[in-house]
Amino acid sequence: MKNTITLAFTLFFSHFLMSQIVINELDCDTPGVDDKEFLELKSDTPNFSLDGYVVVFFNGSTSGADSSYFTIDLDGYTTDDNGLLLIGSDNVNPFPQLVIASNVIQNGADAVAVYLGSSTDFPEGTLATQTNLIDALAYDTADADDTVLMGLLGLTEQINEGSSNNTNSIQRFVDMSSNVTYSSVSPTPRALNDGSGITYNPITISTTQTQFNEGDSFDITFTTEQNVTGDYNFNFTLDNGGFSTADFTGNTSVTILNGQNSVTTSITLIDDILDEGDEEPIIKFENLTTPYIPYNNFIKLRVVDNDFVVAPWGTPTNPTYGIVASTQPSGYYDSLEGLADNALRQALQDIIANPATVRAQTYNDVIDILKEADVNPENSNQVWLVYTEQGRAKLDFQTSSNNVGTWNREHTYPRSRGGFNNIDLDDIIDGPDVYWATKADSLRHGNSDAHALRAADGPENSTRGNQHYGQYNGPVGNLGSFKGDVARSVLFMEIRYNGLAVVNGFPSTTGELGDLTTLLDWHRNDPPDDFEMNRNNIVYNWQKNRNPFIDQPDLVEYIWGNNIGDSWTNPLNIEDVDSVRFSIYPNPAKDKLYISGTSSNYTISFYSLDGRKLFTEKILNNNFLKLHLASGLYMLKIETEGKSIVKKVFIK
The missing domain is CATH 2.60.40.2030 (CalX-beta domain)
Known part of the structure; x- marks a missing residue:
């Protein structure tokens, strides 16, 4: 490795030196977040068309195998009055003529080359070659020489830009005798390295x-x-x-x-x-x-925009119930009636993983799903962040390595614990009507299942990492409004996909997530609200399946909780003979509902008309129940002394 080298002007390299295009300057590593990298090309004549040329970057690491990782098609670009074309991110100054993403150029030991051809000639993973090669530069940041990569490109030297976070760039010089030298010096983007030419x-x-x-x-x-x-x-x-x-x-x-x-x-x-x-x-x-x-x-x-829409329902920290109705099709859960244990599990999976109807979307489609499903009820231009319990502008979706002030996609069932990851086609955004067929064994689709993905603050998502719930309990001092939501989302995943389980403790086995006891407690203490029902409806529009533990939260008890072994029956189907005398008043009610009768206490459960339990409370005889419900018709289930009955109640 050398900071300054001289290359012999041999016949072998004459096709580089006599060519129209050369690599004039490269800055592969910059201080800080490494977002000011650039490549500068130079043509022998000014204002030279680069149609028919392509830039290819090669990865010299062991995993990179001296193959291409990034290509730039130069069709349509022209060098400037000094014969230069600057390629870099929008953080580079002066501003590049050809803009690429930041932090995409690797530090080394690597190489960059100019070829006659197009980007289609160099799909990712193409081995470095001298075929149609115009110019090449092997470089590093205080790394060992990659002699194999140099050999593939016909090079004998690898240029060192400097150690990590250096302030140098590698620049090309030609002396009066046509000898080429490379030096690592202060960068000079959009200017000739020797100081000649037009000064912009x-x-x-x-x-x-x-x-x-x-x-x-x-x-x-x-x-x-x-x-x-x-x-x-x-x-x-x-x-x-x-x-x-x-x-x-x-x-x-x-x-x-x-x-x-x-x-x-x-x-x-x-x-x-x-x-x-x-x-x-x-x-x-x-x-x-x-x-x-x-x-x-x-x-x-x-x-x-100050014309944002405020929804009629509340945020998870200020929840409302009964305003958003379930959009489940009629009879969606009828097949569960009378089933228990494994038969109930299987029937539930048959609904939510039905390959005839259920769809899987791409991971990038999830961005659009979350903008709709996790919309902040108080501001339609924002998403609601799951752990930090706050709104954030939809426009602040994370698009770079810097996650501060951004939101991103949080897997409530972490990918590393579930064993599912991205595939190439996950990068596509193609809308709800383009989808994959999916079934219970399609575990890879767990990566993009919107029922278990939430909008989350970027740094907080990193803080959670892949911790089990119970290890991770959210930011200190928040209200915990996310807890029931994430419990129901990961319980959904166990039923939806074969190979996943929610278990007690903090397991290390792939396919297992904990802690079940914690999650059951979260589910019971944070019942589904209107925010969660709205997102269930939105996700259903895309995936054509629902989270049943939002529609029918009591199902959790029959599969994991206090009713294991009991046969499932829709709770509103139960009606005993009214042998215990009682009355409810007023009806219609507004903010209070009184219960009076011969029993000492009653368990009161409010349900929406589609059978979703809104809340349950115990009250004493001749006492009242405080109501925080939107106006409309509800079903009231009253249980006492082992008997129950269902009544209709209208809220004004």
Whole structure:
């Protein structure tokens, strides 16, 4: 390894040195989160079309096997007036002509090469080759030489950029004798390494903040590195997705006056009455000309829509019951009647894993499912985060390695404990009408089963990791509103997929999750509410199966709890002879319901009309029950002295 080397100008390498395109500079490792990596190509002549060329990165690690891991098709791109094309993320300054994701270029020992061809010639895992090779560079960050990779590319040297988090880049130089040298020095993106050529004057975009409300006004300032030598006019746009010129007023054509270096324009956001959701305008240069180039670009702003919808039901921390009705088809659970033990389990699985009706979606489809199923009842532009019990903008879904302030997909039944992982097609977003056939043995579909995936705060998801429930109990000081929800989701997984079980303790066996005792306690103390019923309905729209422990929470007791061995009967089917005299009043009721009779105590259970238990309480004779229910008709089951009866109650 060398920081500066000289390559002999031999016939073997002449096809590199005489070619139109060379690798001019590479920065594979940058301090911090490593998001300012870049590759710079150079053509012998300026403004050279790169149609027909492709860049390929090769992984020199043992697992990478000296094969391709990332390709960039260069069709449609042209080098600039200095013959340069800068490739990097939108964190690189000056702004690249070709933008790629951040933190995608590996540190080494690896290689990058330019070929004649296209990205389809190098599917992931293609072994490095010299066929149609134009130029190549083997590099590292204080790693041992990968002689096999160098040999595959016809190279004899591997260039060291520096140790981890270095501030260098690898730059190519040619002396008067046409000898090529590579040096690890301070980066010079979008500039010739020897300091020659056109000196550009980068323009920086700045705003005082990045988040605004509809109706706000704000300034955008454009600043050049050097004073302009004549009036310079240019345009910019704010369009992105649904955000367009109809959403703001203000001048998007500006002029920096001769001898000055900045101009400011004011934008006013229109406060309409439309529920468009939060939007993200992007400030983009439109027509910069030499010597002016973007220093930064694609500056994303946030416009918070004040026309969001508030649902008629509550959040999990302020739950409501009976407002959201189950959308289960008529007779959905009829096959369970009179069954117990394994027969009940099997009949339940036959419903929720029925290969004739149940669908499996991709893991990326789950993003859209959660935006709908986990919507914050208090703000339709947000999702509700399962453990931290708060709303977060739907737009803040995690898309990079930085999870702070973002939300992501939390597997309540961790993947590592369930034994299911991503497959290639999971990266596709194709909507509810494109799906996989699935059955009880399709364990891999547990990876994208929305009944067991929840929107979660990024750092809190990492904190939970793959801990069992009981080991993990949520953030300190929260209300625990998630506990019954996650209990029912992981119990669903045991019935839905063969190979999964919820057990006591904290097992280490793949396919087992704990702690069953804890989860049963959570289920009993946090019954299904309207938020959970709404998400059950939404997931049903996509997957065509339901979580039965939300629709019929008493089923948990018949499979894992106090009624094991008992035959299941829909609780509203039970009606004994009314041998115990009692009365309920008033009916219709509003906020209180009185029970009076000859017994000393009563167990009162409220059910929705579709048979879902809303809550159960015990009260004494001639006492009252406090009601927190939406207006409508309910079924009231009264149990005392071993007898029960069901009555209708109307809530005003």
